[in-house]
Amino acid sequence: MKAMGTCGQDAPAFREIEIVNDKRGRPALVLHGRAEELVKLNKITNIQVSLSHIKDFAGAIVVLEK
Numbered sequence: 001m002k003a004m005g006t007c008g009q010d011a012p013a014f015r016e017i018e019i020v021n022d023k024r025g026r027p028a029l030v031l032h033g034r035a036e037e038l039v040k041l042n043k044i045t046n047i048q049v050s051l052s053h054i055k056d057f058a059g060a061i062v063v064l065e066k
Contacts (some may be wrong), residue, residue, distance in 0.1 A: 003062045004038050012038065019049065027051045029062070042066070 012035035022028050027049050031039055039047070043065045046065040051058065 001035075003064045004035075004042065004044075006038060020049070050063075 001014075001017070004012075008060065012031075013032060016031065016033040016035040016065070017029050018030040018032065020030055027050050029047050040065075043066055044064045048063040048065070050061045053059070
């Protein structure tokens, strides 16, 4: 949501953003509902996601490209 620049009532729900693994095991985003609409509206053509975790902590970086 932060990468899309949305917040408050305009933001999609967290449940509309899904992380899945592709055939090679790399993480990928699958968007639903309002999140998918915002990507189309903003003409986003590519989404990159990187995940990292250790024991009790996790982090992610998302890059949206037009």
